[in-house]
Amino acid sequence: MELSAILLQVLNGLDKGSAYALIALGLTLIFGTLGVVNFAHGALFMIGAFCAVTTQRLLSISTITIDETKTDFLGKPLQIKTPIVESWFGESVGQALIDWSVPLAILLTIPVMLIIGFVMERGLIKHFYKRPHSDQILVTFGLAIVLQELIKAYFGANQIPAPAPSVFIGSFDFGALIGMDAGKLLYPYWRIVYFCFALLIIGLVFAFLQFTTFGMVVRAGMADRETVGLLGIDIDKRFTIMFGIAAAVAGLAGVMYTPINSPSYTFGTDFLVISFVVVVVGGMGSLGGAVLAGFVLGILESFASMRQVIEFIPGINQVVIYLVAIVILLVRPRGLLGRKGVMES
């Protein structure tokens, strides 16, 4: 097998791993800080993705003029739509805005997801801290269904394309960068953007927890909530904020993922189960573990999807993540970087 083929799958794995890692990171924050099993986390990722669709729709709000010379499929005069942004900012700026709607959607996603996170935590999750995990599962699962159905009722069930800005369409000669022959290893621009974006978000979250007083308190709270509470620190308020941040991370993971796969209302469930596996393989309560496991499982999944591997072990591409999870959990009882006593009973 050629080196370029292997490198290609490493890149694919890092890309897949980015999405897994971002979702798992948020899940771990919620597990670790609040002790809540959040089955609605996939739905948050999906809502993030639909922020991109919404932004696209908002920017494309149009005025309708009727062109009498042309007809539509029923033989009636054709309606011509002109986006309002085009008439406001001129055609070129307007079109550029629509073209960049996915990155622009980040501006919408952050506030929307923070608000959803705060409302969710204060309005619902707060009342479930002292309830058994089974109750948390049922209520968050119910919430996930409700969120999905609301999106489906408004946007329909079909996938909605949300393309990347046109400058990012096409591939980047990654091989030439690392000294291979030109054209040997091409990789799509947007997937590289996504990977870098994920690293940035992960870096920001870690820096926030590591270098700010706020983060220090939260980390202390994760380790021993009661003691921190006894010290007179209002840990609840900080945990609410952490929930909002976790929601925002999931939303950002979703919004930037839309050019890679067109979103539909079931977008989140595809990731939910794997993200739980990622979190547990990484080790409960370990943020670093979640990120590490996300990338490791992403890369393994990519390798297992190679034709040469499938021909050797049929079906391996479908089970590799679960198989690896089982082996890791049997060899390392608390996952890669887990601590003792977290969510073990």
Added chain:
Amino acid sequence: MLGLSRNDFLMLLLVLFLVAAAPILLNPFPEGSSLAQFNAGYPDLMQRFLIFGIFAVGFNILFGLTGYLSFGHAAFLGAGSYAGVWMLKLLTINVIPAILMSTIVAGVFSLLIGYISLRRSGIYFSILTLAFAQMSFALASSVLQPITGGETGLQTNLNDPRILDGANTSGNIPAPSLFGFEMRESIQVPMGDWLWTFNVGYYVCAFVLLIAFYIAIRIFRSPFGMMLKAVKSNNERLSYTGINPRPYTLAAFVISGMYAGLAGGLMVAMDPLAGSERMQWTASGEVVLMTILGGVGTVLGPVIGAGIIKYFENIFSKINDNMLQSWFAFMPDGLESFMVAVVHPFVGKGWHLSLGLMFMLAIIFLPGGLIGGIDSVYRRIFKKRAQ
């Protein structure tokens, strides 16, 4: 009586009555009335109530007693289903070998998975069971297609061998039966405006459910059940007393796996098809939800939870705008279309929305599921009176 306390015996009698009379009780609305849509007394749904009831009762033996939350129980139901269909294809169309084989195969399968998964506890255990089930699902729908029929599912065919049955010359695939009584046969009794359907398959399920339910009560009340509860309340202390809890939890795991297999066997006995999506995590999640919704650790709760979820899936999904219009037809025009517009998002293609809302409302207002909630409401009223 039957080795049960008075209360348990009364509960068993109550279940016996409810199950026997279900074809009448579940059809409260006269045929042809606009509310007849809410009747659930037709064979397919009644069978499903009982089958998923058995599944959930068995799941509760593991989850309710030991606290071990398995996220992979659908794999056992699926394995049981496949075993059942193969019996119907190869051996005989009589359902008894199918049901027995389903239970046995699921038992062996759960012994294997349980033995490995129970090396871990808490969420690590849940993820191990989830991983095994998802692997089973993925393999069943891809490389194991010759055995499982893949996504389309495994069906009985005209040219199956069925070595114990005589040659089939009817040109039709034989229907699963019990010594000549076909599962789909029914007796219909019109009673005034009402119509009651007494179905053979349903009463076969009912018979099995009663036995399964009786065994579950016995397990809950036995020393073995006490031991399992001890595992749940304090695993560590149990080990300090020199008792190794593993054999007990493994036994509970296998028993609940066999219940799942039994449910799978009954499913194919009622309708001889097994699709791979029966093993998917969503199916495993469903039985978890049924149990939690009804009440974890209660004997009756899971059956009720199963009934409610299946009712939503089968009744709410069938309500369409046409029906809404006929319901609200008595109202003035404007109000009618308003009411249709209000109800529309929650029925038909929106039945999932109703289900999700119900999950949330039930668990917010009734901690401990429906049985737990009813129990606490009852106690509150009772206490007030006592004062």
Added chain:
Amino acid sequence: MSSKNNLLNKPVTRRSVLKASAATATVMAAPMIIPSTAYGYANEPKGAAVTLGFNVPQSGAYADEGADELRAYELAVEHLNGGGDGGMMGTFSSKVLKGNGILGRKVEYVTGDTQTKPDAARASARSMIEKDGAIMITGGSSSGVAVAVQGLCQEAGVIFMAGLTHSNDTTGKDKKANGFRHFFNSYMSGAALAPILGDNYGKDRKAYHLTADYNWGYTTEEAVRTSTEAMGWETVAAVKTPLSQTDFSSYVAPVQASGADVLVLNHYGANMVNSLTSAVQFGLRGAQVNGKSLEIVVPLYSRLMAKGAGENVKGIFGSTNWHWSLTDEGSKAFVRSFGEKYGFPPSQAAHTCYVQTLLYADACERAGSHDPCAVAEALEGFEFDGLGNGPTLYRAEDHQCFKDVLVVKGKENPSSEFDLLEIVEVTPAAQVTYDASIFGGELGSCNSGA
């Protein structure tokens, strides 16, 4: 409790019994002929109405397609009952439908959710048969569901008119005497596509197949492989992808290095949208391999998929059962009445469902009965025209319709949001007809549930 002796009957028919008991009054009033036998066949209608069961996906990835099927069914019911402009009833070559329902009975319907799962689809169909007294079940958006529900209808003794199902197996290996399919199949797609691909891309090509790992995927891969290899193409590799796959990057990335210059995506629905999106992202379309430009082919197209994939479909060849831009009288009539009612043109799923309902009603009228066996006999070998696909034959041997197949490609400059596909060629029925025995399976005998 009333007498049990005469009430033992096989498939449960609920409404029919009620109507029998409440019948006397209505029978006197309504000028109709009621057959004298109590249960001639399953769910025999006794009153002034007949119930059809529309079993379509309302949740999951195909919910929008299911919604479009349901719209078509509602339109068909309206037309059968004499409402609206009559749609294709005016252009249909058989003229027995009068707009007074079916055999004088008003058409009523019940709906259900298949969830695109065989289990759920069968549960839903059973409730229609057992609870609502449906006499015909139709709909669905995948072959797994079609095969499962067809089997159920065979056992219960009602007619199944398949909706969108494209696998060869539905009327091949798994065909049933009570099941009928109007939609085309994988074999026809392969046979229609190959010559067009040969003309456009040449006879010397190397193909790489990505195939969804389920029944439909296999038959489609096989059909396209057989027909392209017969023309001189070479198949470099065929890789199965899991049905639940969403990110296809690791499957499309190695294509270019494999030396293949055509990528065939045997994917439907979300699978196709995602795999095509990935393939285009990786710059496969138009990449230079073996001195040729790499091309992508999608054997089965639908407009909803084209919409989901957006820009990526431009210039990509595929096949389809029907398209709203056809200009024959039948298609125009259907597009007009659908468009007037719902505001947008119908999809191919909507078309096949509408046509199936009409064909069923017509067969009942010609048979003079709702008896499934009589209806089946009326459908077998039935030749008709005017329903949008030109002259069509419902072949008796396998209950498959034979008609022209459309080869389409993604439009470069769409004039509206619906104008996503353009018709490249209408392949005549003769070119896609095959021998009924090649896929095996047996119809068995018709079951009327009596």
